[in-house]
Each structure stands twice: as C-alpha cells, then as structure tokens.
Amino acid sequence: MNLKFHKKKITGILTVLPENEVNFDDEIDNYDFSRGQSMKLKLIMGYGKRRVVKEGTTASDLCIFGLNYLFDNNFLKKDEIDAIILVTQSPDHFVPATSHIIQGKLDLKQDMVCLDINQACSGYPIGLNQAFMLLDQEEINKVVVLNADTMSYKVSHKDRGSRPLTGDAASITIVENDSSDSVIYGSVYVDGKGADALIIPAGGFRIPSTAKTAKLETDESGNSRALDHLVMKGDDVFNFVQKEVPPMVDNLLVKADKHKDDIDYYMFHQPNKFMLKKLADKMGIPYDKMPNNVVENFGNASGVSIPTAITHNIGDKLMEGTLLLFLAGFGAGLSWASLLMKMGNLDFCNTIEFKN
Amino acid sequence: MDNFQSSIAEILEVDSVELTDELESFDAWDSLAVLSIIALSDSEYNVPLSAQEINDSKTIEGLKSLIQGKK
Numbered sequence: 001m002n003l004k005f006h007k008k009k010i011t012g013i014l015t016v017l018p019e020n021e022v023n024f025d026d027e028i029d030n031y032d033f034s035r036g037q038s039m040k041l042k043l044i045m046g047y048g049k050r051r052v053v054k055e056g057t058t059a060s061d062l063c064i065f066g067l068n069y070l071f072d073n074n075f076l077k078k079d080e081i082d083a084i085i086l087v088t089q090s091p092d093h094f095v096p097a098t099s100h101i102i103q104g105k106l107d108l109k110q111d112m113v114c115l116d117i118n119q120a121c122s123g124y125p126i127g128l129n130q131a132f133m134l135l136d137q138e139e140i141n142k143v144v145v146l147n148a149d150t151m152s153y154k155v156s157h158k159d160r161g162s163r164p165l166t167g168d169a170a171s172i173t174i175v176e177n178d179s180s181d182s183v184i185y186g187s188v189y190v191d192g193k194g195a196d197a198l199i200i201p202a203g204g205f206r207i208p209s210t211a212k213t214a215k216l217e218t219d220e221s222g223n224s225r226a227l228d229h230l231v232m233k234g235d236d237v238f239n240f241v242q243k244e245v246p247p248m249v250d251n252l253l254v255k256a257d258k259h260k261d262d263i264d265y266y267m268f269h270q271p272n273k274f275m276l277k278k279l280a281d282k283m284g285i286p287y288d289k290m291p292n293n294v295v296e297n298f299g300n301a302s303g304v305s306i307p308t309a310i311t312h313n314i315g316d317k318l319m320e321g322t323l324l325l326f327l328a329g330f331g332a333g334l335s336w337a338s339l340l341m342k343m344g345n346l347d348f349c350n351t352i353e354f355k356n
Numbered sequence: 357m358d359n360f361q362s363s364i365a366e367i368l369e370v371d372s373v374e375l376t377d378e379l380e381s382f383d384a385w386d387s388l389a390v391l392s393i394i395a396l397s398d399s400e401y402n403v404p405l406s407a408q409e410i411n412d413s414k415t416i417e418g419l420k421s422l423i424q425g426k427k
Binding site: 033037040041044161221222234235236238239242243274278281282 | 386388390391392394395398399406407408
C-alpha cells in the first residue's frame with residue numbers, strides 16, 4: 001500500500017547503545033561447529049562486536065536514559081511531547097504498555113497519546129508512519145518515536161545462526177510538522193502467511209512458557225534452541241527479502257518520480273552484511289550508498305538498526321546539510337515497509353552509550 | 357548454466373566438481389555452503405531455493421536439475 005505525507009519532518013535522531021560489548025571470537029567455542037567454519041561465517045555475515053544489555057535492563061530503561069539525555073541537553077522539553085510511539089517486540093510486560101511506563105517514570109503530561117506498536121525489523125518506517133498521521137491532529141505538534149529491543153535475551157547461546165548477529169539498542173526520533181511544502185513517500189506490505197519464518201514460539205498465550213518450552217533441542221544443522229527462543233528460517237527470510245524488497249524500492253521511486261541515482265543513501269534494516277550486499281547487487285546500488293556495517297560493530301537490534309545506521313554513518317552530514325534518503329525495513333510478520341524523504345539540518349543526530 | 361559447475365566448485369572450495377558427486381561428500385558442505393547456493397541461484401538464475409530443497413537434491417546433478425526445473 002502506498003502512503004503519502006505532507007509537511008512533516010524529522011528534527012533529531014538519537015541512538016542509545018548499551019556499553020556492554022561482546023565479541024564473536026570470544027563466543028566461538030559455545031557453538032557446536034569447528035573454528036574454521038565459524039571464522040568463514042564471521043567473514044561473510046559480518047559477525048564481529050555486538051552490544052547487549054546486562055541482565056535486568058529492559059527496553060524502557062534504554063528509552064528513559066536516552067530521553068533524559070535529550071532533556072538534560074535541552075534538545076527536548078517534557079511538556080512539548082504530545083505523543084510517544086514505542087515500537088518494540090521486547091516490552092517490559094504484556095500489561096501495561098511500555099510507553100505508559102515510560103510516560104509515568106518520566107513524569108510526562110497526562111494530556112498526550114501513548115502507543116506501543118508490535119513490529120520488528122520494519123518498525124522504523126512503520127513507527128514514523130504513525131507519527132506522521134498523528135501530526136495531522138491540531139493539538140499534536142511533536143511526536144517522539146521510540147524504537148527499542150533487547151532480543152539478546154531471546155536468542156539461544158547455542159544458536160550460531162541468530163545469536164552472533166543480535167544486538168540490543170534503542171533510538172529516539174523527533175517528528176514535527178514542517179512549514180515548507182515537503183512530501184514524504186511511503187509504502188507498507190504484510191504477509192502473515194510467513195509468520196513462522198521469524199518467531200518466538202512460546203511465551204505468549206498460545207504456548208505459555210513452561211519447563212518443557214525451556215528445554216534445548218538440536219536442529220539438523222547443529223544449532224540448539226528452545227521453544228522460548230527466537231527461531232529464524234534463514235533461507236526463507238533471505239528469499240523473502242530478495243524477492244520483495246527490490247520491487248518495493250522500484251515502486252516507491254516511481255511514485256516519487258525519482259531515479260535510483262537521485263538517492264543519496266539507502267539506509268536499510270541491517271540483518272547482516274551478506275544479505276545487504278546481495279540486495280545492493282541485485283538493485284545495482286553501490287555499497288557506499290547502502291551502509292552494511294551495523295551488525296559487525298553493534299549487532300542487529302531489529303527496528304533500531306536503521307536509526308543506528310543513520311547516526312553512525314551519516315550523523316554529521318545530517319547536522320550540516322540535507323540528504324535524500326531511502327529507508328527500508330523488512331522482517332518478522334512478515335512485514336516490509338519503506339520511506340523516501342529528505343532529511344537534514346537536524347538538531348541532533350548522534351549515538352550515546354547506556355551505562356550498566 | 358555454463359558456469360554452474362565452476363561456481364559450485366568455488367563454493368565447495370575445490371578445483372572442480374563432477375555431476376555425480378554427492379553434496380555431503382565435500383568437506384566444505386555446511387549450512388554456509390547451502391546459504392551460498394541459495395544466493396548464487398537467486399543472483400545468477402533468479403531462482404529462489406529453500407535449504408530443504410538443496411539438501412534433498414543430494415548430488416551436483418540433482419541441484420542443477422532443481423534449478424533448471426524452477427527457471
């Protein structure tokens with residue numbers, strides 16, 4: 001489905017990374033594979049360092065830390081926040097919504113909208129879509145989009161397919177009305193028939209967590225995980241991304257009347273280096289226009305990977321000037337979404353570390 | 357599919373492969389080789405393959421006919 005938004009803009013992006021860093025090399029012996037095999041995988045997939053929270057830290061902790069940084073540095077005032085949209089698949093609790101917990105702990109005003117959205121790797125464009133729509137309300141002038149995930153808790157320590165690429169992080173994006181006549185183009189797609197391609201089978205109401213769902217089982221390729229863990233069908237996800245993302249990009253370029261070369265950067269979700277390079281090859285986009293270095297430096301933190309790619313790679317450029325960006329997220333659901341927008345002259349666009 | 361065998365040989369880290377060779381007989385046969393074949397099939401032949409289909413194809417020849425059958 002194509003979307004279009006008028007007179008909206010992003011005015012700041014902050015990424016919050018836990019300071020705790022884990023190195024793939026130090027974890028190789030956890031996996032039931034030879035060292036040689038794991039080193040080869042490391043090279044191709046871009047496994048390296050990743051940031052993970054320490055036991056006890058949740059999505060709201062990362063968000064509150066980042067929001068306090070913005071309050072302390074006068075980038076944001078508490079009473080200006082008319083809405084908080086939190087996109088996460090690792091909420092503090094099933095009940096209540098984590099955005100409400102954040103509102104309460106920060107003592108924000110009651111006269112506002114708080115909304116949790118359950119989306120994974122396409123959560124950045126989807127959260128922004130919601131913010132753009134809320135800004136059409138007369139009394140809503142500033143929306144804070146929070147993306148936060150701590151999926152490191154949910155990947156088995158014996159799953160070489162998922163664990164070495166999973167990181168934890170949060171991001172804060174400020175969205176406001178724009179007085180200039182700007183247009184943002186977007187698109188969203190879903191395929192719930194692929195729901196089991198990326199799933200945590202147990203822990204919800206369908207299969208509650210029990211001692212049985214915590215028991216590790218080894219699959220045919222040698223990885224062990226429990227029903228409480230995230231399971232990813234890597235081949236299905238790869239084929240889904242290669243099939244659906246290039247036509248989504250082509251379609252949105254047509255809608256916006258832009259050519260591939262007009263785009264300054266393709267800031268895509270960061271599943272791993274391999275998949276991003278294959279996507280760039282397929283679409284004929286140079287690697288330097290599509291950064292793929294988030295997994296090797298920080299790990300893939302689901303919907304936070306696009307803002308991380310932005311603040312890490314082009315933060316300075318977005319403070320000084322304006323760029324035409326193509327954002328695309330794709331993953332669990334299945335879900336894939338994109339935005340084509342000008343972004344620039346931001347009040348802030350940087351990365352900070354959460355101490356724990 | 358002129359370069360098929362040489363591309364597969366490269367993925368399996370050997371100088372050359374025969375059509376009758378069994379996939380599991382190669383030292384480099386692992387989940388990464390499977391993923392590399394999925395990527396090769398997608399980029400060179402525009403054919404999506406699942407890990408299951410590749411494992412079921414047993415030999416180099418089986419893999420080749422799998423891709424040809426889906427083209």
